[in-house]
Amino acid sequence: MLSATFTRSQRKAIETLDRNVCVSAGAGSGKTKVLVERFIRIVVGSKCGRLAEELRATPEQILVITFTDKATREMKNRIIEAFRQRNLIEELHQIENAYISTIHGFCARLLLENPFEAQIDPQFQALDEVRAAQLLRRCCEIELDRLVEKNDRWIQELLIAIQNKQHELQSGYDASGLLAEAVEQVLMTLRNAGWQREDVEALAAEALDGIARRNLVAVRGFFEPLVAEILACREALMPLLGNLRSEMRAIVSKLDNQITACPLNSGDPNLLLGWFEKIKPLVNRRIVYASGPSEHDLLPLLYRIKEAVAQALKVHKTSRELEEQAIRFCHSFVVLLLQVWRAYEKSKRQLGCLDMEDLQSKAIQLLENFPAVRHRYQKHFRHLLVDEFQDTNLLQVRLVELLHKEDGQICNRKFLVGDIQQSIYGFRGAEPLLFREAVRDAENKREAIHVRLADNFRSRPEVLRLVDQVFRQRAFALESFEPLTPGADFLPKEAPSIEILLAKNMRRDAYLLREAEALAFRIREIVEKGQLRITARSDPRCGEPIRWRDIAVLFRSLTKIALYEEAFASQGVPCFVVGGGRGYYARQEVRDLLNALLYLDTPFDDIALTAVLRSPFVGLRIDSLVELHRLRRERSSEPLHLYLGSLLSSRVLTEREKERLHCFLQIVETLRAQADRLPVGQILERLILHTNYDICLLSRPNGRRRLANMRKLLQMASTEPVFGVSAFIQQLKEIEKLSPREGDAPTEEEEADVVRMLTIHRAKGLEFPLVCLADLSHPFQLPSQELFICHGKTMAIGSRIMGKPDLAYSVIEAMRLKRDQEEAMRLLYVALTRAKEHLLLSGCLNDLSSSSESWASLLFPLLGVNDAPQEPQIRSLVGGLRARVMAIAHSGVSSDANEAYLREKRIDDLAEVLANLTKAMEGATDFKGWSE
Numbered sequence: 001m002l003s004a005t006f007t008r009s010q011r012k013a014i015e016t017l018d019r020n021v022c023v024s025a026g027a028g029s030g031k032t033k034v035l036v037e038r039f040i041r042i043v044v045g046s047k048c049g050r051l052a053e054e055l056r057a058t059p060e061q062i063l064v065i066t067f068t069d070k071a072t073r074e075m076k077n078r079i080i081e082a083f084r085q086r087n088l089i090e091e092l093h094q095i096e097n098a099y100i101s102t103i104h105g106f107c108a109r110l111l112l113e114n115p116f117e118a119q120i121d122p123q124f125q126a127l128d129e130v131r132a133a134q135l136l137r138r139c140c141e142i143e144l145d146r147l148v149e150k151n152d153r154w155i156q157e158l159l160i161a162i163q164n165k166q167h168e169l170q171s172g173y174d175a176s177g178l179l180a181e182a183v184e185q186v187l188m189t190l191r192n193a194g195w196q197r198e199d200v201e202a203l204a205a206e207a208l209d210g211i212a213r214r215n216l217v218a219v220r221g222f223f224e225p226l227v228a229e230i231l232a233c234r235e236a237l238m239p240l241l242g243n244l245r246s247e248m249r250a251i252v253s254k255l256d257n258q259i260t261a262c263p264l265n266s267g268d269p270n271l272l273l274g275w276f277e278k279i280k281p282l283v284n285r286r287i288v289y290a291s292g293p294s295e296h297d298l299l300p301l302l303y304r305i306k307e308a309v310a311q312a313l314k315v316h317k318t319s320r321e322l323e324e325q326a327i328r329f330c331h332s333f334v335v336l337l338l339q340v341w342r343a344y345e346k347s348k349r350q351l352g353c354l355d356m357e358d359l360q361s362k363a364i365q366l367l368e369n370f371p372a373v374r375h376r377y378q379k380h381f382r383h384l385l386v387d388e389f390q391d392t393n394l395l396q397v398r399l400v401e402l403l404h405k406e407d408g409q410i411c412n413r414k415f416l417v418g419d420i421q422q423s424i425y426g427f428r429g430a431e432p433l434l435f436r437e438a439v440r441d442a443e444n445k446r447e448a449i450h451v452r453l454a455d456n457f458r459s460r461p462e463v464l465r466l467v468d469q470v471f472r473q474r475a476f477a478l479e480s481f482e483p484l485t486p487g488a489d490f491l492p493k494e495a496p497s498i499e500i501l502l503a504k505n506m507r508r509d510a511y512l513l514r515e516a517e518a519l520a521f522r523i524r525e526i527v528e529k530g531q532l533r534i535t536a537r538s539d540p541r542c543g544e545p546i547r548w549r550d551i552a553v554l555f556r557s558l559t560k561i562a563l564y565e566e567a568f569a570s571q572g573v574p575c576f577v578v579g580g581g582r583g584y585y586a587r588q589e590v591r592d593l594l595n596a597l598l599y600l601d602t603p604f605d606d607i608a609l610t611a612v613l614r615s616p617f618v619g620l621r622i623d624s625l626v627e628l629h630r631l632r633r634e635r636s637s638e639p640l641h642l643y644l645g646s647l648l649s650s651r652v653l654t655e656r657e658k659e660r661l662h663c664f665l666q667i668v669e670t671l672r673a674q675a676d677r678l679p680v681g682q683i684l685e686r687l688i689l690h691t692n693y694d695i696c697l698l699s700r701p702n703g704r705r706r707l708a709n710m711r712k713l714l715q716m717a718s719t720e721p722v723f724g725v726s727a728f729i730q731q732l733k734e735i736e737k738l739s740p741r742e743g744d745a746p747t748e749e750e751e752a753d754v755v756r757m758l759t760i761h762r763a764k765g766l767e768f769p770l771v772c773l774a775d776l777s778h779p780f781q782l783p784s785q786e787l788f789i790c791h792g793k794t795m796a797i798g799s800r801i802m803g804k805p806d807l808a809y810s811v812i813e814a815m816r817l818k819r820d821q822e823e824a825m826r827l828l829y830v831a832l833t834r835a836k837e838h839l840l841l842s843g844c845l846n847d848l849s850s851s852s853e854s855w856a857s858l859l860f861p862l863l864g865v866n867d868a869p870q871e872p873q874i875r876s877l878v879g880g881l882r883a884r885v886m887a888i889a890h891s892g893v894s895s896d897a898n899e900a901y902l903r904e905k906r907i908d909d910l911a912e913v914l915a916n917l918t919k920a921m922e923g924a925t926d927f928k929g930w931s932e
């Protein structure tokens with residue numbers, strides 16, 4: 001008996017146990033729920049003997065692959081709950097040991113269970129992404145230094161070429177830093193695509209020819225489908241010719257002639273680009289003229305040609321000379337990359353570590369090279385259940401295939417669940433095509449079925465109508481978009497479920513600040529005035545007002561999160577940042593601690609000193625800081641530090657300020673004298689103790705969270721294997737750079753009644769009654785800046801080391817931009833479909849034609865929203881939707897808030913002046929910033 005009401009399709013997916021099943025479904029259609037239910041059904045059915053012998057399994061005989069550790073925990077909890085309800089005690093005990101984990105967790109377990117065959121040290125440590133990147137960076141630096149010291153001719157050539165073109169590349173980096181970054185990026189791409197070091201060694205052994213050949217494969221792979229698309233359109237154009245007006249027919253014939261002269265086989269890419277260039281004006285002009293009824297069928301074909309041409313012309317023409325030189329550089333780069341790769345492998349061996357890619361590739365090698373091991377697992381696992389299959393990469397698919405067997409005596413069943421519209425991990429090598437193939441296989445094979453779930457049980461119909469309205473459009477074309485049918489039951493509601501906060505023509509930094517305030521204001525209004533209620537009848541809280549914890553603010557990245565957090569705090573909206581971005585290191589309390597350390601280490605660092613004086617360590621007012629600068633004015637080249645004594649006797653300082661400054665300087669002086677003996681953790685602890693910094697933190701908004709962040713840094717200071725303040729600061733800078741997902745320290749607030757702020761990637765698989773989508777005007781990805789880029793599939797490598805990109809580079813970049821653009825649309829789909837009850841969209845529209853494309857620039861005009869009133873207004877949007885629309889600049893931001901904004905701006909300006917001054921000094925740092 002099933003434990004809930006499931007639809008027919010869901011039942012089919014749950015109950016078909018004797019065949020492989022592939023479930024494809026849109027957002028909120030119950031994929032995860034179905035997967036969990038299938039697990040329960042297998043175990044319960046086996047226990048009571050309802051299932052055929054060959055389908056029976058205990059929890060330990062079912063392999064479940066989830067996407068995140070959080071999903072694993074949730075899945076286990078749901079299963080435990082189900083077993084508890086049924087009093088399945090033995091099975092309950094087995095769950096802890098069941099194979100329910102992420103793919104990396106499973107690979108680690110597989111290796112640990114077979115250390116001898118896998119040739120690994122069973123004591124190995126799994127390196128997380130950040131640590132692995134850190135180790136790689138170190139190997140890269142050491143190898144580069146070694147080669148430079150040895151005066152290797154080819155590495156000198158590379159570095160000189162970079163130096164010569166540095167002004168056209170990236171400023172602010174040294175040549176070897178840029179090169180190291182490129183090595184790391186390319187290595188990551190290659191390994192994500194499943195290439196082994198030996199494969200790249202084979203490429204390097206073929207010298208220049210090897211690279212040229214690989215690059216040609218990528219270039220052809222890019223152009224061929226575009227040419228094929230244009231030729232296919234031409235074929236389709238021909239039968240239409242007879243119906244066209246004579247003038248139009250002549251024009252299309254001209255286009256036909258040009259298309260027929262395709263030089264694809266000439267092997268000269270410049271010639272081919274010339275062909276695309278000539279088609280461009282022909283087709284553009286045709287689109288303008290093709291307006292009559294007889295041209296009705298013609299237009300879509302012309303648009304397709306136009307699109308293919310636009311894609312092709314993203315690639316630049318190059319010269320033979322540039323190509324020859326670039327190939328030489330690429331070869332030198334590959335040689336360097338291999339040296340770094342070997343050094344990295346050696347370091348991992350010495351440290352007894354395996355990184356995430358090692359876990360996967362070693363698990364695959366184990367199963368491939370040891371048939372007995374493979375058969376044992378194939379026999380052991382009676383069922384393989386994989387969630388979020390659209391985000392798996394080639395290696396992961398290979399692993400599942402190795403565990404699956406259905407001939408002879410062994411037969412197990414695959415159950416793959418995914419949604420191609422939610423594939424958002426392309427940057428990690430996920431390949432949505434793989435899921436498409438799995439669907440096709442399931443449709444075509446006798447022993448498999450494909451189940452499609454169409455009903456959405458998450459969102460109100462109005463939210464689903466918006467999703468439908470957006471993704472039916474060309475601009476958002478999710479090629480496989482299938483509309484979602486409302487499946488859940490909601491109370492009727494008068495107010496619109498869509499809300500838009502819109503700004504116009506604002507500078508990005510100013511806009512973000514305004515948006516943060518406007519969002520905080522609106523959220524507070526909704527909660528405090530009880531303006532929205534839970535309307536889902538299935539929710540036990542149906543009818544109750546929305547609380548803080550029902551709200552999620554979603555971002556593409558958390559780089560500006562501190563700004564939102566401050567705005568929320570100042571409006572009294574409790575919030576919690578769930579992982580993601582570089583949020584942690586941008587936290588005021590973390591910056592305060594680092595600035596204090598910096599000042600301790602380098603007393604002449606004016607920025608660190610000013611920031612720390614303003615922070616709760618001392619708490620000087622702006623006036624007192626201005627006084628410090630005034631005291632030094634005559635000798636502006638001298639460090640501010642030298643004027644602290646004069647400041648102490650100044651009349652501008654209050655008694656309380658004098659007392660705190662005195663206390664701070666005293667403890668810093670003591671600690672500075674002991675800095676070479678004391679561990680950094682202890683230095684920080686004493687600093688905090690003597691200044692009561694922790695108590696000051698607690699008294700501020702979100703105090704507990706701030707305190708938890710402070711403790712997290714203390715813990716890092718005690719555990720990082722470095723000694724000395726400057727080494728620790730350096731270490732943190734590296735970690736910050738490499739850890740795009742470092743979040744707030746977890747506190748009890750994570751579960752508390754607070755608004756959650758998180759990235760869309762993190763929100764995957766989750767749902768919230770109210771979803772606010774912030775910063776819709778975040779520009780789509782900008783062109784690559786790397787010196788070398790690599791195409792994972794073909795191993796092609798391109799370079800822009802000579803200032804201009806070579807052919808391979810622009811081809812790879814065009815492919816990457818297309819992939820990112822498509823992924824950005826899928827990301828928007830994921831974001832919009834997290835909302836259960838209410839969706840708040842916020843963004844800025846810019847009239848300047850030069851402004852870059854963003855979700856806002858596509859989305860708002862599509863919905864028919866091009867401006868916003870100062871007071872909230874209910875408007876009808878395109879497609880019969882209704883929304884509450886309001887301008888951001890006038891969304892109730894108080895004059896106090898404005899005042900605070902202006903004050904912050906002044907502080908920023910001052911900080912900027914100081915930053916400029918400090919730039920000239922050694923030891924300038926990134927940790928500037930003052931607390932409020």
Ligand SMILES: Nc1ncnc2c1ncn2[C@@H]1O[C@H](COP(=O)(O)OP(=O)(O)OP(=O)(O)O)[C@@H](O)[C@H]1O
Pocket residue numbers: 005006007010025026027028029030031032033034419422456457458764765766767833
């Ligand atoms: N048959 C059903 N009846 C009622 N509610 C259901 C049913 N199936 C799923 N749900 C509910 O719908 C919501 C979405 O389910 P679930 O998270 O399993 O979907 P999903 O397809 O995995 O979503 P996504 O891919 O968007 O993360 C959940 O709240 C779930 O409890």
